[in-house]
Amino acid sequence: MKFIPVNEPLLDGNEKRYLQECIESGWISSEGPFVRMLEEKFAERTGRKFGIAVCNGTAALEAAVIAAGIKKGDEVIMPSFTIISCASAVIRAGGIPVLTDSDPLTWNMNTDEIRNKITKKTKAIMAVHIYGLPVEMDKVLKIAEENNLKVIEDAAELIGQKFRGRQCGSFGDVSTFSFYPNKHITTGEGGMILTDDEDIAERCRSLRNLCFKASRRFEHDELGFNFRMTNLQAAVGVAQLERLDKFIEKKRQIGKMYNDLLKEQIEIQIPVVETDYSENIYWVYGILLKNKKNGNADIVMKQLAERGIGTRPFFYPMHLQPVFRNKGMFKNEFYPVSENLSEMGFYLPSGLGLNEDQILRTAEELKKIIS
Ligand SMILES: Cc1ncc(COP(=O)(O)O)c(C=O)c1O
Structure with a gap:
């Protein structure tokens, strides 16, 4: 039986045509016209003034954190349950990640914990934003305003999702995205920074391009990075962006189909369909095993793999990461919801290339294993 991969991108629009244009015109580096086009179209679609395309979502976070003004000793409050890129960006800027636990239903940062973490x-x-539903941004914005804090929004997983009708990626002083192939739109590797602040935008552009001095190329007042996106990547991105609405519709169809097939399964928690602020976009279809006595995510994932079905474990919490524990960070910190998510959660095949038969087969095999 054919293996069902956890993710398969869909590249059946204008990708080939735009790539051919790059090759025929010779514009393959970051100087080509698709880069600017992607920046403008993506910023416009998200309702932001400035877009800065970069080589991946991790780079986007690294530049964004510096551009937001994070310096040595500054604390940044973030969820423990996320990808390491969030914490490493803060640490590389000299800052200190301060963690919160997650909400047991939405799996996003528990915003009720933020105030107690402010120093x-x-x-x-x-x-x-994690997996399918946004962070409660109204609460985050209120706390930030009352305490004069910057908001760095990582919208990598929720391209095109909305919070109370407003686009994710439009809330941060600076907001970031990833265009890795499992994201709603892909450029192979790639990322984007969005902001309405001209100074932040200019700083990100400079950091992305080695901090060349505007007045004299090859002279530098500051150390930057080469985080540039190529015209080839941007060409794919422009073609993908043309179909973002269709992709979102497809993600929701996949989510709905899994929901219908799995909703009776008392052994698992499936994603929340909607809250009063958003309808789930199912970037990935995550499930959480409820009873540790019946085994953890690793065991079920292994059995699914034996039946030809690809899965991915949930994030591993920041406070348990060996790389941080070895540095003496997060000692005696416990975030039980994050720990449970990482031990009991995993996601099913949910890429845009998935078809109905594959969803049916995945759900059937999963049901057999968990019951
Ligand atoms: C929430 C979040 N932020 C950042 C990233 C990093 O993006 P990239 O893999 O493009 O570096 C990811 C990765 O997939 C992510 O899920």
Whole structure:
């Protein structure tokens, strides 16, 4: 039986045509016209003034954190349950990640914990939208305003999702995205920074391009990075962006189909369909095993793999990461919801290339295993 991969991108629009244009015109580096086009179209679609395309979502976070003004000793409040890129960006800027636990239903950062984590050193809140539903941004924005904190929004997983009708990626002083192939739109590798602040935008552009001095190329006042996106990547991105609405519709169809097939399964928690602020977009279709006595996510994932079905484990919490524990960070910190998510959660095949038969087969095999 054919293996069902956890993700398969859909590249059946204008991708080939635009790539051919790059090759025929010779514009393959970051200087080509598709880069600017992607920046403008993506910013416009998200309702932001400035877009800065970069080489991946991790780079987007690294530049965004510096551009938001995070410096040595500054604290940034973020969820423990996220990808390491969020914490490493803060640490590389000299800052200190301060963690919160997650909400047991939405799996996003528990916004009720933010206020207690604020100290004199707190400079920003990093809100990371996880898997399908946004962080409660109204609460984050209120706390940030009352405490004069910057908001860094990581919208990598929720391209095109909305919070109370407003686009995710439009909330941060600076907001970031990833265009890795499992994202709603892909450029192979790639990322984007969005902001309405001209100074932040200019700083990100400079950081992305080695901080060349505007007045004299090859002279530098500051150390930057080469985070540039190529015209080839941007060409794919422009073609993908043309079909974002269709992709979102497809993600929701996949989510709905899994929901219908799995909703009777008392052994698992399936994603929340909607809250009063958003309808789930199912970037990935995550499930959480309810009873540890019946085994953890690793065991079920292994059995699914034996039946030809690809899965991915949930994130591994920041406070348990060996790389941080070895540095003495997050000692005696416990975030039980994040720990449970990482031990009991995993996601099913949910890429845009998935078809109905594959969903049916995945759900059937899963049901057999868990019951
Ligand atoms: C929430 C979040 N932020 C950042 C990233 C990093 O993006 P990239 O893999 O493009 O570096 C990811 C990765 O997939 C992510 O899920």
